[in-house]
């Protein structure tokens with residue numbers, strides 16, 4: 197691998213995804229979990245203690261909907277209602293189901309609007 201290829205690879209891996217405005221979100225009237233799109237990804241925005249967190253809409257186990265999943269562990273964990281698989285909201289890693297990973301998203305509020313990006 198050439199130096200240029202190595203530099204490109206390092207640059208790509210260390211680049212953070214850009215924040216995306218979540219369209220059609222009125223924070224004053226929004227109900228959570230909130231369905232939104234982060235780029236091409238269909239996500240759910242959860243209101244958690246201390247802010248918000250985004251997750252993919254379907255469980256990585258059998259792709260069932262996560263709109264009625266249960267927050268637990270002080271809003272640090274998410275339990276799917278279908279088969280009780282539990283995922284960490286910090287990084288999406290499975291707690292009781294090795295091999296599965298939930299896609300998670302950073303979510304912030306800026307000037308009254310919600311923005312999201314894939315979590316690193």
Ligand code: FES
Pocket residue numbers: 255256257258259260276277278279280281
């Ligand atoms: S579909 Fe979520 S745990 Fe099975």
